[in-house]
Structures are given as C-alpha cells and as structure tokens.
Amino acid sequence: IHAQVSTKSKLFSGASTKYGGSPNSQVSLVDAALPGMLPVLNKYCIEQAVKTGLALDAHINKRSVFDRKHYFYADLPQGYQISQFHEPIVEKGTLEIDLSDDSTKIININRIHLEQDAGKSFHDQSPTETFIDLNRCGIALMEIVTDPDFRSSEEAGEFLKKLRSILRYLGTCDGDMEKGSLRCDANVSVRKYGDPFGTRCEIKNLNSIKNVMQAIEFEAKRQIEIIEQGDKINQETRLFDAAKGVTRSLRSKESVEDYRYFPDPDLLPVEISDEYIAKIKATLPELPDHKKHRYMDEFKVPHDSAVILSGDKEVASYFEEVAKEVTPKLAANWIAVELFGRLNKTSQTLKNCKVTAKKLVGLIQQIENGIISGKIAKEVFDEMFETGADAEKIIKDKGMEQVSDQSSIEKLIDQILAENQDKVSEYKSGKEKLFGFFVGQVMKASGGKMNPQLVNEVLKSKLNSK
Numbered sequence: 001i002h003a004q005v006s007t008k009s010k011l012f013s014g015a016s017t018k019y020g021g022s023p024n025s026q027v028s029l030v031d032a033a034l035p036g037m038l039p040v041l042n043k044y045c046i047e048q049a050v051k052t053g054l055a056l057d058a059h060i061n062k063r064s065v066f067d068r069k070h071y072f073y074a075d076l077p078q079g080y081q082i083s084q085f086h087e088p089i090v091e092k093g094t095l096e097i098d099l100s101d102d103s104t105k106i107i108n109i110n111r112i113h114l115e116q117d118a119g120k121s122f123h124d125q126s127p128t129e130t131f132i133d134l135n136r137c138g139i140a141l142m143e144i145v146t147d148p149d150f151r152s153s154e155e156a157g158e159f160l161k162k163l164r165s166i167l168r169y170l171g172t173c174d175g176d177m178e179k180g181s182l183r184c185d186a187n188v189s190v191r192k193y194g195d196p197f198g199t200r201c202e203i204k205n206l207n208s209i210k211n212v213m214q215a216i217e218f219e220a221k222r223q224i225e226i227i228e229q230g231d232k233i234n235q236e237t238r239l240f241d242a243a244k245g246v247t248r249s250l251r252s253k254e255s256v257e258d259y260r261y262f263p264d265p266d267l268l269p270v271e272i273s274d275e276y277i278a279k280i281k282a283t284l285p286e287l288p289d290h291k292k293h294r295y296m297d298e299f300k301v302p303h304d305s306a307v308i309l310s311g312d313k314e315v316a317s318y319f320e321e322v323a324k325e326v327t328p329k330l331a332a333n334w335i336a337v338e339l340f341g342r343l344n345k346t347s348q349t350l351k352n353c354k355v356t357a358k359k360l361v362g363l364i365q366q367i368e369n370g371i372i373s374g375k376i377a378k379e380v381f382d383e384m385f386e387t388g389a390d391a392e393k394i395i396k397d398k399g400m401e402q403v404s405d406q407s408s409i410e411k412l413i414d415q416i417l418a419e420n421q422d423k424v425s426e427y428k429s430g431k432e433k434l435f436g437f438f439v440g441q442v443m444k445a446s447g448g449k450m451n452p453q454l455v456n457e458v459l460k461s462k463l464n465s466k
C-alpha cells in the first residue's frame with residue numbers, strides 16, 4: 001500500500017504538495033532533477049512514518065538508509081526513485097481485522113519505508129503527444145508491505161478499512177483513495193490447501209476497496225482456470241479494468257536485481273534516538289482497536305456495534321459524548337443500530353445528520369427518566385432524524401408522555417380484566433402464557449403510552465390476588 005504522507009511540502013524539497021494545483025506549478029529544481037540539485041530530508045515525514053509504525057505496534061529502526069531504485073519512466077526525471085530497501089524505517093508490525101462472522105484476525109506488517117512519488121503522464125490530451133505534470137513528483141509516500149496473510153478478498157478489504165481508519169486517527173495520511181492518497185497493489189496467488197504458495201501476480205494501483213476486492217476475486221479465478229487446464233502462472237504485473245471487472249497483463253515483473261539498488265550518496269543515513277521515538281509515542285491518540293476493546297469490556301457493547309462505533313474518529317467522539325451523559329450500552333445501541341440504520345437507509349453520513357450528540361442525549365434521557373417507552377422513542381427519533389427537533393418538544397407537542405400514574409394504570413387494567421373474564425379464568429387455571437396477552441391489551445388500549453414496567457407489576461398483583 002502506498003499512503004501519501006499528510007504534509008505541506010515534499011520529501012526532499014520545499015515545493016507544495018497541495019492537491020489540484022495547475023500542472024507543473026509545484027515543482028522545485030530538486031523535483032525536476034536539474035543537474036547539481038541536492039535533496040534535503042523533510043524531518044516531518046520521518047516523524048509521520050515513526051508515528052504510523054508505533055500505531056501498528058511495529059519495530060522502529062533507529063538507523064535507516066535511503067537507496068536509489070532505478071527505472072526509467074518519462075515522469076520520473078531523476079531516472080531513479082529515492083526509496084528505502086535494505087534498511088527501512090519501520091519493520092514487523094501487526095494489525096487486527098474484524099470479520100463478518102464476528103471473529104478477528106491478526107495481519108502481520110512486514111515493513112514500512114519512505115519513498116518519493118513519481119509525476120503523472122497524460123496520454124489523453126492530444127493524439128500525438130504525451131503531457132507530463134511533475135506536481136506529484138517527490139511527494140512523500142509510506143509504502144506499507146504486509147506478509148502474505150490474507151486468505152480471502154474480504155480479509156484484504158477489512159484490512160484496508162482498518163488501516164485507513166488508523167491513518168486517519170493519526171492524521172499521517174488522509175486515506176482519500178479517490179484522490180490517490182491511498183493506493184493498493186494486491187499480490188494474488190492460488191494453491192491447494194496445505195501446498196506452498198503458488199506463483200503470484202501483482203495487480204497495480206487499485207484505488208478503491210471495492211476494486212481491490214473485485215480484482216482479487218477475478219484474479220484468483222483466472223489463475224485457477226489456467227492451472228486446471230494444466231498450464232503455469234507467469235509472474236507478472238497486471239492492471240485492473242474496473243469497468244469490465246477483469247485484470248490484464250501489463251508487463252513481466254522485474255526482479256529486485258533489475259532495480260540496481262544502492263545507498264543514495266546525497267543523503268546521510270537517518271539516525272533517531274529512543275527519546276525521539278518516546279516523544280512521538282506520547283502524542284499517539286487512542287486507536288480504533290483499543291477503543292473497540294474498551295467499549296466491549298467497559299460498556300459491554302456487543303462486538304459488531306463496537307466495530308461501528310470505533311471505526312471512525314468522528315463516530316467514536318459522537319458516541320463518547322453521548323455515553324458520558326447516559327447509560328453507555330443504551331447509547332451504543334441507539335447509535336450503532338437506530339442512528340446508523342437510518343443513515344444507511346438514506347445514504348447520509350454522521351457529518352450532515354440533524355441529530356447532534358446533545359439531541360440524542362436528550363432523547364435517551366427521556367427513556368431513562370421513564371417519560372417515554374423505548375418503543376415510542378423510536379417514533380420520536382424518526383421525527384428528530386427528519387427535522388432535527390428536540391425530543392422533549394416532540395413528546396410535549398404530540399402528547400406522547402408515558403403514563404406512570406398508578407391509579408390510571410389500575411383503572412385501565414381493571415377494565416381490560418373485566419372485558420376478558422374468560423381469559424382471566426384460563427390464566428388462573430394455569431395458562432400463564434396469557435400474561436403477555438393482557439400486557440398487549442393494556443398497551444394497545446393506551447396507545448403504547450403506559451409505563452410497561454408498572455403495567456407488569458400491577459397486572460401481576462391483580463391476576464395473582466383475584
């Protein structure tokens with residue numbers, strides 16, 4: 001995965017990294033590789049890579065080295081990319097993913113190294129010429145490499161979701177796949193269960209989680225068909241055609257030797273201290289997995305809701321704001337089930353939702369104080385979601401308050417029992433299942449407004465005494 005570091009200037013120059021600038025307006029002499037220009041390391045990028053490594057429980061190398069990786073691209077004026085090969089800044093981390101069957105799995109991070117991005121070629125502006133924009137040239141990327149731990153496209157998709165969530169929590173990459181800030185190359189191979197890994201193909205530059213999953217599915221089927229026919233897989237780089245849903249051969253894969261890696265003589269090795277690492281560690285926010293486990297342990301929130309509540313920084317702070325004021329488990333259910341159910345149904349996000357955390361607290365307090373039942377609360381919430389009105393006002397305007405007054409509950413229950421003498425006798429002769437019938441009748445007659453707990457108590461005492 002290539003994750004663009006969120007930073008104002010490039011990895012080795014002071015040129016701006018702002019997205020969408022006019023072509024070649026953000027190119028320093030270093031980025032254009034003019035003779036004699038020397039790269040100067042942007043310290044902020046080192047900090048962001050260390051921060052990302054720490055968040056993935058990885059080992060931070062106190063010494064790392066920038067190497068030149070040689071290949072010819074028209075939009076790579078240096079003729080090589082400055083990257084890290086033998087001594088990357090981060091190695092050996094882990095990340096926990098959440099699967100649809102409520103299980104979790106640990107994916108191993110092999111390494112994270114820093115490198116420069118290349119420029120962009122435009123082949124579609126003229127029938128005879130190619131145009132080149134060097135604005136992206138030299139922007140800092142973190143290349144995040146995993147071990148071959150994925151066994152399905154679902155696992156790969158969940159990994160990307162979790163990684164993107166962590167990067168956003170940290171602020172080290174904005175995770176915007178549409179703008180190319182996060183791009184994925186997927187290596188796919190197939191084998192019979194228990195056999196060693198088969199020959200892999202690399203699918204380049206996948207720019208959405210959906211595309212990553214589709215490309216993996218297609219590629220695995222393609223390879224199985226070839227092997228079933230008795231042929232062999234050629235190791236190669238392939239492209240995914242999102243419109244057709246297929247992968248196509250791009251080039252045979254270079255081997256490591258082809259790149260002629262060697263340490264860049266213009267850059268000193270990067271040496272950092274324990275104190276430097278500790279200082280960055282102290283700035284780490286609470287991360288999604290920690291939040292997820294805390295919500296489950298501390299608040300007894302079920303796993304699937306905890307995943308929803310912790311997966312996004314904004315959602316987590318919304319939940320925590322509500323959970324501070326009311327019973328956290330109740331808050332979790334109202335957000336993960338009721339609020340997200342309505343958001344998904346109307347294709348909205350929390351950002352443009354009319355029910356603020358404060359308003360949701362208002363609603364849940366009405367339930368906790370016995371003003372309305374949970375059932376009526378869903379009706380109130382429907383209106384809040386639509387109009388953004390306060391729960392208290394909706395309840396008052398529509399006279400939805402729950403009846404908790406003992407004498408009116410008793411009066412109604414007496415009436416229901418009188419109307420159903422036959423059922424009362426049946427109940428008394430042992431058909432205790434009928435209790436639910438009586439509760440239902442009382443709630444129906446009161447339009448769902450009787451306090452259910454009181455109704456239960458009064459009914460029980462009346463039925464058992466008569």
Ligand code: MN
Pocket residue numbers: 002115143
């Ligand atoms: Mn790379």
